[in-house]
Ligand code: SF4
C-alpha cells in the first residue's frame with residue numbers, strides 16, 4: 049500500500065530531485081573559476097621563488113652564504129659571490145635557480161639565515177622553453193609575470 | 200556433429216593506460232571467454248629509483264622524495280621516514296609534535312580513503328560518489344596547504360619534529376571539518392552500502408582469506424577485512440598512538456565488500472582520533488634538539504608505521520657517513536598487489552576491476 053502510494057506520488061523521484069536542489073545553493077558551489085578568478089592559496093604556499101631586497105635601500109638581502117644551494121636536494125641553486133675588498137664581505141654576483149627541477153620542498157627557504165630566499169604564493173610559472181625556467185637574479189627579484197587572462 | 204565452437208584462450212593486455220588500473224599498471228590476462236585463467240602484473244613504468252636516490256642524499260634532503268612514493272598519502276610517508284631516522288639517531292619528537300603528526304597522519308588517511316572510495320566507485324559505475332569524496336578531500340588538502348604550503352607532496356614533518364607551528368586558523372578549520380564530515384560519510388553510505396549494483400559487484404568478489412593474507416604478507420585494510428585485527432597503531436604504537444582510544448574495524452568475509460566497509464569505518468575511527476588529539480594537544484616545543492649535521496652512528500634499523508594502505512616500513516643502514524648506505528622501503532602497495540593473482544584467477548574480467556579497486560594500491564609506491 050505504502051509502496052503503491054510512493055509510486056503514485058513519485059516519492060523516489062522527488063527525493064532524488066531534492067538532493068539535486070539541495071546542492072544548488074551558492075554556498076555549496078565548490079568549483080573555482082580559474083583563470084577568471086585566481087584562487088587564494090594558503091599563506092605558507094610554496095610557489096615561485098623570490099630573492100628579497102631590503103625594502104629600505106633596495107639592496108639584496110642575500111649574503112651569499114651558499115647555504116640554500118647546499119641544502120637543496122636537487123642541487124639546482126647556483127650562487128656566485130665575490131669578496132669585496134673594502135667591506136671584506138661577500139658580494140652577490142649572480143644567482144640562478146633552475147625551476148624545472150625544483151620540487152618546492154622548501155628546504156632552501158628553511159636554510160636561508162637572513163630570509164632572503166623565499167617561496168611565494170605565485171604559482172603561474174609555466175614557460176614554453178626549458179631555458180625560460182632557469183631564473184636569474186633579476187627574474188628572482190622581480191617575480192614571474194604571468195600573462196593576464198582575457199576573454 | 201558437435202555444436203561446440205572452436206574456443207581458445209585469449210591474451211588481453213589491460214593497461215598500462217587502462218583507467219581502472221589506477222596509474223600505470225599493465226596486466227596480462229589470459230582469458231577463457233570472460234574468465235581469467237592467469238594474470239601477470241607488469242610493473243615498473245613509474246620507476247624512479249627512489250631508494251637509490253636515498254643513498255645519494257643526506258638524511259634531511261631525502262625527506263621530500265618519500266612524499267612522491269604514495270603521493271595520495273604523502274604525510275604518512277613522511278611520518279614513517281622521520282620516525283625511522285629518529286630511531287636511527289636515537290631522538291624522539293616532542294609531545295606536541297607527536298600529536299600534530301597524529302592529526303595530520305589521520306587526516307591523510309581520510310584523504311587517501313576518500314580518493315580510493317571515489318575512484319573505485321567510479322570504476323564500478325557509481326559516478327556520483329567521486330564528486331562528493333573529492334569535495335571532502337579538498338577540505339583536507341586545504342588544511343594541508345594552509346599548514347605547510349603544499350597540498351599533495353607536503354613535506355610536512357622534519358626529522359625531530361615539525362618545521363611549522365600550527366597556523367592560526369587551524370583549529371577552526373579542523374573543527375569545521377570534524378563537524379561536517381560524519382554527515383558526509385553517512386551520505387556516501389546511503390549512496391553505496393545498500394546500493395544493489397554496488398553490493399552485487401563487490402560481495403563475494405576477490406576473496407583473500409586470513410591465511411592467504413599472511414602468506415602474501417598483505418597488510419592494511421585488506422588484511423583487516425579478512426578478520427585479523429592487526430594494526431600497527433595498536434600493535435606497536437608509535438607517535439603517541441597509545442594515548443588515543445579507537446577501534447580496529449574488521450570484516451568477516453574477506454571479500455571486496457568487507458574491504459569497503461572496513462575503510463569507511465576506518466575513516467570514522469580516524470575522525471575519533473583527530474578529535475581526541477585536538478582536545479589534548481599539549482603545548483611546548485615542536486622540534487627536538489637535532490644536530491645540524493646528521494651523522495648517525497653505523498648501524499641498521501627497521502621502523503614501520505600503519506599507512507592508509509598497510510604497513511609502510513623503512514630499513515636504513517648507516518655506515519656513519521652523511522648519507523644512508525642503504526635505504527629500503529617496504530611499501531604496502533607492492534606487497535598487496537602481489538596477492539592480486541591469488542584473488543583474480545577464476546574471476547570475470549569485470550571483477551578484476553573491482554578487485555584492483557578495493558586492493559587500493561598506488562603505482563608510485565609499487566614502482567618507486
Ligand atoms: S624548494 Fe627544494 S628543490 Fe626547490 S630549490 Fe629549494 S631546496 Fe631545492
Ligand code: SF4
Nearest residue numbers: 110111113114116160
Ligand atoms: S641561503 Fe639565503 S643568504 Fe645564503 S646564499 Fe642562499 S639566499 Fe643568499
